[in-house]
Amino acid sequence: MFVLSIKTTMKEFTILLLAVLSTILGNAQVRITGTVKDTRGHIIIGASVSVKDSYDGGVSDSTGRFSFKTTEKGQQVIVAANVGYKTVEIPVTIGADSVSVAFSLKEEISELKAVTVTAGSFEAGDRKKAATVLSSLDVYTTGGANADITAVVKTLPGAQQVGEQEGLFVRGGAGYEAKQFIDGTLVNNPFSASVPDIASRGRFAPSLFKGTIFSTGGYSALYGQALSSALIMESIDLPERSEITASISSVFLGLGMQQLSKDKKASWGGNYGYTNLLPYFSIVKQKPDYFAMPQFHSADANFRIKTKSGIVKYYTTFSNMDLGLRRPNIDDPTLKNAFGLNNSNWYNNLSWRESLGRGWKMNMGIGFSTDRNGITQQIQDASDKTVVTGLNWIDSANFRLYTQSDLSQVKLVLDKRISGISVIRFGGEYQYFYSKSRYNGYQTLLVDHFKSLFAEADLYITNDLAAKAGVRFEHSSLINKMNMAPRISLAYKTGNGGQMSIAYGGFYQKPENSYLYATRNFGYTKATHYIVNYIKNTALQTFRAEVFYKKYNNLVKTYPAYNNDGSGDAKGFELFWRDKKTIKGLDYWLSYSWLDTRRNFLNYPQSLQPTFAANHTASLVVKKFYPKINTGFNFTYSFATGRPYYNMRLNAGKYEIADQGKTINYNNLGFSFNYLTSLGKAYAVLVGSVTNVFNSKQVFGYNYSHDGTRKDAITPPAPQFFFLGVFLSWGVDRRQDAINNNL
Amino acid sequence: MKHLFVILSILFTGMAAAQSKYEAGIQKGFEQMKTAKTAEDMTAASALFERIGDAEKDKWLPYYYASYANYISGWMNPKADKDKVAEKSKDLLGKAEALETNNSELHCLRQMIAIQQLTVDPMSRYQTYGAEAEKALQNAAKADPNNPRIYYLRGQTLMNTPEAFGGGKAAAKKQFEKSLELFKTFQPASALHPNWGKEDAEKSLTACQ
Numbered sequence: 018m019f020v021l022s023i024k025t026t027m028k029e030f031t032i033l034l035l036a037v038l039s040t041i042l043g044n045a046q047v048r049i050t051g052t053v054k055d056t057r058g059h060i061i062i063g064a065s066v067s068v069k070d071s072y073d074g075g076v077s078d079s080t081g082r083f084s085f086k087t088t089e090k091g092q093q094v095i096v097a098a099n100v101g102y103k104t105v106e107i108p109v110t111i112g113a114d115s116v117s118v119a120f121s122l123k124e125e126i127s128e129l130k131a132v133t134v135t136a137g138s139f140e141a142g143d144r145k146k147a148a149t150v151l152s153s154l155d156v157y158t159t160g161g162a163n164a165d166i167t168a169v170v171k172t173l174p175g176a177q178q179v180g181e182q183e184g185l186f187v188r189g190g191a192g193y194e195a196k197q198f199i200d201g202t203l204v205n206n207p208f209s210a211s212v213p214d215i216a217s218r219g220r221f222a223p224s225l226f227k228g229t230i231f232s233t234g235g236y237s238a239l240y241g242q243a244l245s246s247a248l249i250m251e252s253i254d255l256p257e258r259s260e261i262t263a264s265i266s267s268v269f270l271g272l273g274m275q276q277l278s279k280d281k282k283a284s285w286g287g288n289y290g291y292t293n294l295l296p297y298f299s300i301v302k303q304k305p306d307y308f309a310m311p312q313f314h315s316a317d318a319n320f321r322i323k324t325k326s327g328i329v330k331y332y333t334t335f336s337n338m339d340l341g342l343r344r345p346n347i348d349d350p351t352l353k354n355a356f357g358l359n360n361s362n363w364y365n366n367l368s369w370r371e372s373l374g375r376g377w378k379m380n381m382g383i384g385f386s387t388d389r390n391g392i393t394q395q396i397q398d399a400s401d402k403t404v405v406t407g408l409n410w411i412d413s414a415n416f417r418l419y420t421q422s423d424l425s426q427v428k429l430v431l432d433k434r435i436s437g438i439s440v441i442r443f444g445g446e447y448q449y450f451y452s453k454s455r456y457n458g459y460q461t462l463l464v465d466h467f468k469s470l471f472a473e474a475d476l477y478i479t480n481d482l483a484a485k486a487g488v489r490f491e492h493s494s495l496i497n498k499m500n501m502a503p504r505i506s507l508a509y510k511t512g513n514g515g516q517m518s519i520a521y522g523g524f525y526q527k528p529e530n531s532y533l534y535a536t537r538n539f540g541y542t543k544a545t546h547y548i549v550n551y552i553k554n555t556a557l558q559t560f561r562a563e564v565f566y567k568k569y570n571n572l573v574k575t576y577p578a579y580n581n582d583g584s585g586d587a588k589g590f591e592l593f594w595r596d597k598k599t600i601k602g603l604d605y606w607l608s609y610s611w612l613d614t615r616r617n618f619l620n621y622p623q624s625l626q627p628t629f630a631a632n633h634t635a636s637l638v639v640k641k642f643y644p645k646i647n648t649g650f651n652f653t654y655s656f657a658t659g660r661p662y663y664n665m666r667l668n669a670g671k672y673e674i675a676d677q678g679k680t681i682n683y684n685n686l687g688f689s690f691n692y693l694t695s696l697g698k699a700y701a702v703l704v705g706s707v708t709n710v711f712n713s714k715q716v717f718g719y720n721y722s723h724d725g726t727r728k729d730a731i732t733p734p735a736p737q738f739f740f741l742g743v744f745l746s747w748g749v750d751r752r753q754d755a756i757n758n759n760l
Numbered sequence: 761m762k763h764l765f766v767i768l769s770i771l772f773t774g775m776a777a778a779q780s781k782y783e784a785g786i787q788k789g790f791e792q793m794k795t796a797k798t799a800e801d802m803t804a805a806s807a808l809f810e811r812i813g814d815a816e817k818d819k820w821l822p823y824y825y826a827s828y829a830n831y832i833s834g835w836m837n838p839k840a841d842k843d844k845v846a847e848k849s850k851d852l853l854g855k856a857e858a859l860e861t862n863n864s865e866l867h868c869l870r871q872m873i874a875i876q877q878l879t880v881d882p883m884s885r886y887q888t889y890g891a892e893a894e895k896a897l898q899n900a901a902k903a904d905p906n907n908p909r910i911y912y913l914r915g916q917t918l919m920n921t922p923e924a925f926g927g928g929k930a931a932a933k934k935q936f937e938k939s940l941e942l943f944k945t946f947q948p949a950s951a952l953h954p955n956w957g958k959e960d961a962e963k964s965l966t967a968c969q
Binding site: 063065067069070071072073074075076078096100101154155257556557597604642644647693695700 | 781785800803804807808810811812814815841842843847848851880881883884887891922923925926
């Protein structure tokens, strides 16, 4: 045997012992020194340098240098490693003298570090840290926004403070030129039914979404039919826990529940809400005379099921709204216009996201929605009796309108990861629009089979340079025309958290139904966007500056004929600054937009600044939470310079501007507080809010009488809106209970 | 026989030496952590643990301590970019997890790193990092409900949660008491295994009184 065959003397034993000891105690140490830099020669601090397979090593200091001693001898390998860089090994021979090694590490392209294409878009939510500007919590805690996503988006640069109608008016674009998408598919009626001269709220609660991207231009080829803006919302996945919620406020009552399955792989839930403005309107005087108090019923339901490596989500919401109001008739102040509205809306969205393996991912969306309006308007006298005046321009305000607009759609997007983190993405969508309208018994029907195909690539050339290039093809059977829209953007990291992006894209949109009812002999309207953007992000601060130019072609003209002869342009710059760092616990953002835009469209006799565009718009949003009193205070101040208004009159076969001007500047200070507490076993949030704290006069435009001699300012139905509510939630987290019970 | 004895004793010494090289390395790291005065000192300790992990290849403890020391360095420098520190801590933790699956201590460390990232912007990060931290502690309790550090960490979180949301001193106190109760009987698997937290729990309990 090996052990027994060795003959050992005391002397040999001593040598052996020494040999063993020397390996333990070490012998003469040699110093290894050097530098660690990246491939561009910038020093890397904190890189780990070591002799491979030994414990000897060091860390590069603030000058990128390292120095350590080793007992290793002979042929060795020195290794330098740092997170985010490819590890480098350099073989050396260690003799008696110190050794010097210079390392150059190559950065790995990673999703965390890579530049993101940000031109034109604000990402809200934390899907990607680098682009985060607003979180869903921000929507709830923006003063005066009353948890309306659109109201919060209006505090971001690019959006106008338009108060007389709903919608996002972005960079000189009309409200209908901004579209909303949930989990990839188009939302046909994102706002509650429209009442003339009053802006309605968005239909969807902010808590439904984990992230919202507000794109003010240059957006991805996945989205189309929006000339100026896309609001892209991504719904939440499984909730963290089961809960029951209830709310009671000055205007509504709500009840909801959400159940998470025991294995945490599925959830389902629903909510019901009832809004009635009678109690509120009896306290806070409104300008219109409501003969039918606004009432809303809304119910929603959802389920979400985790699949093998994805998720299936279904969301449906149904709402019904009823209201009636009287306002003075502009042509004859002794008469009144009695406007009645009943709206029903049913929205369904089923989405399926799945990783298919081998770098393939799939996103599928199926949607169905229907929106029905019954609208009546009657001319009434002082005693609320319907009258016929015999004057055509007054009597024509008597109408009965029924509209139905349905959208069925399916969209499929496939992602394939190519080299590194670069991705190609392609897919298609099919939308079936069914729009019916009956105006005083005159019926029209519009049916559109709308198809699109799209492909785009996210190419990461290095961590510092990325490109997104895409193309979109669309065909509408209604106007029987197709289009091809190229989109391209580039982003380059300039260092220290800063990056530059540029974007170019073509955007097409078919004319609104109201014009298609007149004739289908239309082509697509078109906008071309050019954007340069600089953004600098740290965890707690964001600075963003953007310059854009937009060219509009083929806009809809309604006079002298219905055609695509309209055109226009828009240019401007925007600044955004958000800071949560300077004053601890204080979060504020400041946005400013300058816009210069002109259009010749609809019945405009010439190129004019449209009525929905102000030259200067600014917002300051401030939030502070005081943990000691569990209360947050939020202020939002918005300012916009006056917007133009026109009285276009038909004279001798031509429209001319009989009167024009600019409205007064718009000022609005919104305030809200939220107090967190518990009521029994429920978590409770008490919310109070008021818009237009200083009661500033707000004028959104003017309505003119038939002969042009009278003009009435369009103002909000009440100068201020007050809100007080309590939101309760009973969390049912069985695991939390289980842990507590073990104590 | 005499030869055999000598040879065996030499071999034993050798083995002991091999063993103690690892042990001595870890102990040296402990010493560096204990004497660290700046974040850089702590990073150096983390780097030593990382080198030990890289050289040993099959031991999770060095990576655990490398991640732990790196995490602490993030607190020692108030100006540190905590997301960057966490990226490194998570990288090292991942290496430990690759060698040792479902260890309560590793889950605890994941919670600590998530909390460190949460503190950057608690209001808006609560939903992501708060959930990540909570999930990690739940996993830690599943892996070993008798790990006293779980309750110490939960207590820490509760101390910093408003009372309205189930936090506060009273709720935290229960957790610290439970932690100290478990510390009475807690025996680390070896002298090298995690054994920190008792003093911290005692201090925190005092702060709750």
